[in-house]
Amino acid sequence: MALSSETVVRVLMSHRNRLSAYIWSIVGDAHMAEDVFQEVSMLAIRKGCEVADSDRLVVWLRRTARLKSLEACRKQRRSPLIDDSLLAEYDADWQRYDPLEEAELREALHACLDGLTENNRRIVALRYGQGLKSSEVANSLQRTVAAVYRAIGRIHRALADCMDRKLGREQDLERS
Amino acid sequence: MSEDPFQPDANRGSGAELYELATAYLDGAITASDERALAELLRSDAQARRKFVGVCIQAQLLSASGVPPGASNVGGERGQAPPSPLLGSPFNVTHGLFSDYARFSILVAALTMGSLLTLLGAWAAPTFQRAVRNETVDADRLHSVFVAQLVRTSNCRWPENQLPPLIGQQLSGGTEIRFLEGIVEIHFRSGAKVMVEGPAELTLVSAGEVRLDRGRLTAEVSDEAVGFAVKTPSARVVDLGTQFSVYAEPSGDVEVHVYDGKVSVAPSPPGRNRPVVLQRGQTARIADGRMTVGDTTKASDWDADSAREPEFARWHAFSGSLGRDKDVVAYYTFERSFPGEAHLANQSVAGTSFDGATHKTQWSKGRWPEKDSLRFEDEAARVSIDIPDPLDAVTLAAWVRLDAIGPRPQSLLHSDGHTWNRVGAVHWFVDQRGRLCIAFGNVAGEHVDVRTGEDQALVTAGTWRHLATTVDVASGEVAFYIDGALICAKTVKSSEPLRIGTAQLGNASVADRRFLVGSMDELAVFRRALSSREIDGIFKIGVPKDEPETTQEHD
Numbered sequence: 240m241a242l243s244s245e246t247v248v249r250v251l252m253s254h255r256n257r258l259s260a261y262i263w264s265i266v267g268d269a270h271m272a273e274d275v276f277q278e279v280s281m282l283a284i285r286k287g288c289e290v291a292d293s294d295r296l297v298v299w300l301r302r303t304a305r306l307k308s309l310e311a312c313r314k315q316r317r318s319p320l321i322d323d324s325l326l327a328e329y330d331a332d333w334q335r336y337d338p339l340e341e342a343e344l345r346e347a348l349h350a351c352l353d354g355l356t357e358n359n360r361r362i363v364a365l366r367y368g369q370g371l372k373s374s375e376v377a378n379s380l381q382r383t384v385a386a387v388y389r390a391i392g393r394i395h396r397a398l399a400d401c402m403d404r405k406l407g408r409e410q411d412l413e414r415s
Numbered sequence: 416m417s418e419d420p421f422q423p424d425a426n427r428g429s430g431a432e433l434y435e436l437a438t439a440y441l442d443g444a445i446t447a448s449d450e451r452a453l454a455e456l457l458r459s460d461a462q463a464r465r466k467f468v469g470v471c472i473q474a475q476l477l478s479a480s481g482v483p484p485g486a487s488n489v490g491g492e493r494g495q496a497p498p499s500p501l502l503g504s505p506f507n508v509t510h511g512l513f514s515d516y517a518r519f520s521i522l523v524a525a526l527t528m529g530s531l532l533t534l535l536g537a538w539a540a541p542t543f544q545r546a547v548r549n550e551t552v553d554a555d556r557l558h559s560v561f562v563a564q565l566v567r568t569s570n571c572r573w574p575e576n577q578l579p580p581l582i583g584q585q586l587s588g589g590t591e592i593r594f595l596e597g598i599v600e601i602h603f604r605s606g607a608k609v610m611v612e613g614p615a616e617l618t619l620v621s622a623g624e625v626r627l628d629r630g631r632l633t634a635e636v637s638d639e640a641v642g643f644a645v646k647t648p649s650a651r652v653v654d655l656g657t658q659f660s661v662y663a664e665p666s667g668d669v670e671v672h673v674y675d676g677k678v679s680v681a682p683s684p685p686g687r688n689r690p691v692v693l694q695r696g697q698t699a700r701i702a703d704g705r706m707t708v709g710d711t712t713k714a715s716d717w718d719a720d721s722a723r724e725p726e727f728a729r730w731h732a733f734s735g736s737l738g739r740d741k742d743v744v745a746y747y748t749f750e751r752s753f754p755g756e757a758h759l760a761n762q763s764v765a766g767t768s769f770d771g772a773t774h775k776t777q778w779s780k781g782r783w784p785e786k787d788s789l790r791f792e793d794e795a796a797r798v799s800i801d802i803p804d805p806l807d808a809v810t811l812a813a814w815v816r817l818d819a820i821g822p823r824p825q826s827l828l829h830s831d832g833h834t835w836n837r838v839g840a841v842h843w844f845v846d847q848r849g850r851l852c853i854a855f856g857n858v859a860g861e862h863v864d865v866r867t868g869e870d871q872a873l874v875t876a877g878t879w880r881h882l883a884t885t886v887d888v889a890s891g892e893v894a895f896y897i898d899g900a901l902i903c904a905k906t907v908k909s910s911e912p913l914r915i916g917t918a919q920l921g922n923a924s925v926a927d928r929r930f931l932v933g934s935m936d937e938l939a940v941f942r943r944a945l946s947s948r949e950i951d952g953i954f955k956i957g958v959p960k961d962e963p964e965t966t967q968e969h970d
Contacts, residue, residue, distance in 0.1 A: 256475050263441060264441075267441070269441075320453065341476075344472065371924075375832055
């Protein structure tokens with residue numbers, strides 16, 4: 240049975256951040272990723288009803304996002320980071336997040352942000368809150384870009400450890 | 416983690432490398448050799464790949480967290496976690512390219528293109544209920560297709576059991592609309608544009624007909640929509656190419672005023688009067704089955720108030736045309752649809768700009784009692800906007816009331832980042848001496864800063880002032896206007912196209928305290944330098960004759 244338009248939008252909205260993150264991870268450029276996301280959203284609204292059920296729609300969305308991301312890379316004459324041969328495994332890595340609600344992810348992230356030091360929170364606020372490039376964060380804080388990458392990398396690592404704990408995925412990660 | 420976030424790792428390990436490389440990659444600034452290293456890590460190490468996925472999700476969620484509450488709720492997601500202290504900090508507004516808010520705008524854009532009209536109707540079903548009163552609406556004429564679109568609402572109060580409607584909502588034949596006060600603008604597919612003032616009850620019969628049971632409706636009918644009809648309990652008004660208004664009183668009496676062109680008015684049911692054709696300036700009143708025709712120029716014939724076109728309505732009509740102007744890339748009228756609305760609707764249909772996201776601002780009465788403005792008092796108060804269009808020329812025009820001049824510059828509009836390190840970035844502001852100023856990033860490293868002179872008119876505090884600045888990039892001409900009058904014109908070195916991009920209204924993303932203290936009411940960005948006559952025209956149609964007292968309302 241085909242999906243209703245309402246279901247398509249609900250699934251799209253409930254996976255929007257993961258879908259955007261997936262596209263961003265392939266194209267490596269925030270602006271390009273936003274364009275691709277728009278394209279995928281429009282396609283979903285036009286054609287998503289043809290998919291049999293919600294679970295398959297999630298898979299369809301990711302596959303469409305992958306195709307559109309690769310297409311965007313080709314147009315920009317840019318090699319995608321993820322090799323074609325790895326895409327199936329790569330998709331499986333993303334599928335691990337499918338059962339989670341985005342609200343769960345967000346709650347875990349917010350809770351983990353509270354555990355950061357004031358300085359680290361400030362860096363996150365500059366980079367992601369204000370959308371500054373790392374070079375601009377570096378200018379603002381009078382540090383080198385490499386130092387900012389190092390700091391943000393460390394923050395991501397701390398947040399990843401914390402989120403895994405919050406989401407109870409430590410063991411899951413070890414097992415997989 | 417160490418208190419110093421920049422301290423080098425004594426023992427980095429491959430895990431640290433993955434996170435650093437991922438950070439650089441998502442920044443869009445990774446070097447070719449680092450990208451190869453990252454690709455190799457992802458290819459060879461499944462654990463690294465999973466960590467990379469986690470970083471991408473984190474980055475996306477962090478970028479998207481500055482969500483206007485209304486937008487995310489309308490999008491259908493409920494029960495969202497409250498923002499963390501970090502995300503509520505002055506640093507964190509909706510700047511992320513992947514904000515939920517931006518995505519909501521995209522989705523709404525998609526919906527309004529007609530792809531998911533049924534769904535949209537379902538979302539807003541409590542607001543616009545399908546008519547069931549078949550005895551009053553000819554069922555044969557109810558179309559199942561969408562006949563009109565809700566274009567805007569202003570200061571509307573809806574019945575308690577109804578949710579506010581969505582701007583851009585498609586409306587099907589038979590849709591019944593009721594509201595207690597305010598103004599609703601609807602565009603019919605036939606080409607007729609109507610503005611209805613509440614309290615009102617109306618039913619959309621078809622693309623060419625509306626039934627008005629109560630309220631005041633003003634119609635502007637294009638040539639292709641000739642024949643557009645307004646049916647009331649006591650008359651049927653058919654347009655013959657014109658602008659007219661119909662007032663359906665609660666008593667059932669009806670008044671028709673013709674501003675331009677002509678209309679046909681037929682009493683309903685047909686009684687002692689035959690249909691008449693009214694010309695420009697004529698009016699008709701149908702009461703107790705009798706129709707009398709008069710002339711709006713004769714005040715004694717009619718209630719003077721109802722015949723007078725209020726200045727606010729005149730501005731509102733002009734505002735609608737401004738929103739449709741192809742040269743307007745962003746147009747914020749500062750009108751909200753419901754009390755706590757957290758986004759600032761962009762009324763421009765031509766540009767690609769998004770709605771604005773308000774942060775720590777307060778809705779307040781605007782320069783007319785009928786409309787709103789946004790009040791900026793908090794140091795972090797701002798509206799985040801995004802105007803991606805590159806501009807070879809620009810006009811920035813806004814109504815602003817500053818509480819005081821100085822002690823620091825006050826930003827009206829500020830592109831994110833510094834103007835001296837982003838080509839095309841724009842900073843429009845009033846400096847500490849009351850001079851109207853604009854700065855923009857020229858070719859890399861150059862910063863152009865133009866200000867009115869101290870011996871020229873200055874921006875003063877305490878009253879609504881209309882401020883405008885034009886820049887023509889090719890010629891380098893910059894002109895400043897206050898209250899429609901040209902204050903000064905200067906020529907600067909020509910520049911690259913201006914790119915406002917993500918920006919703040921009433922504040923600046925740079926950490927040097929350029930926040931505005933006062934109120935803003937209407938801001939337009941044009942893709943060309945308007946003439947002094949045009950700017951004077953905008954000022955004159957928008958200037959309030961009697962400025963209302965400021966009555967603040969907190970969100």
